[in-house]
Amino acid sequence: MSPARLTRDDRDLLLALLDLPTAGPLEDDGAPRLWEAQRTYAAAAREIGFDVVHHAAAEPVDLVGAPVPLAVRRAVENDPDFFAVQSSLVLALGPELPQADTVMFNVHLDTVAGSEPVDFDGRRFTGRGAIDAKGPAVALLAGVRAALHSAPGLASGTRVLIQAVSGEEGGAMGVFGTRPLIRRGWYGRINLFCEPTGMRLLPRSTASMTACVRVDGDDAIDDRPAAGHNATVLLGHLAQWLATRLPGHTDGGQVCVAGLHTGHLHNRVYGTGRLLLNCSYADTASGDALATRLEAEVAAALREFREAYGTHRDLARTAADAAAITRVEWHKRGLPALPPPDDPWATQLLERQGALARWPDDEPAFTCDALWMAGLPGAHTAVLGPGDLDRNHAHAAGEYADLTDLEAFAEAVSGILVRFAARHHAATGGTHQ
16 A cells, blocks of 8 residues: 655645634634635645545524524524624535445544634644644645545445534534534535544444523622622532532533632622533433433532521522522533444444544543534444644643654545445445445
8 A cells, every 4th residue: 555644745745734814703702714714725635635525614404403503593693794704614525426436534623712822843743723623624635635546446336535623623413514514415424533542443422511500699799799680609519519429420420520710809708600511422312311410419409508608698598599690501402422333344344453443332431523423324423533632732732743743644534445446345245335
């Protein structure tokens, strides 16, 4: 097989993409340059034979029937240009073929907010999106190019699709990026979502839901703290309670007790506040059970607070009214989760002869746009990518991608495509799986 290496042009492409700010409006107030980034990416893809089959922004109709996160609903209502600056791109290589003869790769070109210095020192790329996921996007093209060199007839019997999407970050959950593309049928027999997995195949994806515990009470002056409702103390109690009790009921998911906000000043008692929790789950039943448990634990914590502080000098009013001024508001709920597959043929093709290791069954998965592939017949889906979300500082200062890791991913892409093109039909009497 031809080695999958990033050429000088590939490196220049990645640096150009890293230079373009592509954080969407859910992440950043600035105007993202996603259209420009996708046009730049498409131009490079054309050099190896890809055609643009779709390049457009989503429309409100694309949200119909979807469990749309509250942040997206509010943004659509408040910003008439919300969709216009967040396009998604589909590239196709090879003739139009059935799903059974198609491999799809999904990679997001939007990033989280925050500018990072862009650099390449000969072995390491730095910049926002280096690992999540502009670096993998460029390595993906290098992998396809290497596969075409190794199997010159590949494109005649295999269709390769690349989705380069917006709306993966910012809590959008792919609802206006990946989901509309899947609904239009742009997916294949094998579907790989390019996210950092340490080059381990992750054939499942959790979904997540976001709960906001709201306290809506009365403020008070600092000289009379007993006169109001102390949302800071009440939400602090709820945060501790949920952090220690809820994780035991996740059944394969995770609980993140996240932001707590009441106010910034020292000379008042804040009567209103918000506590955010993000909870992942491996299947719908587990998600429903966890949501029910969360609401029950909030009620139990409120009862405990009333009993503990009912006679407290400064907190008695808060304790007496705790249940009346506190409620759970769901900002995100009802997303599908991608369950583990029952697809020996696809699993064997991807893992053949130890080509790729599988993500351990006992290690928790994470949430990404692959969840929108749940329930689609004849479609095997996995998450695969270079680097590690933590180690490579994705979503944090100092994000980087090593050239060796990107080239390892390109090699994996090439191998998958070559194996898929050479697939045997014996298992079905000569027809494609």
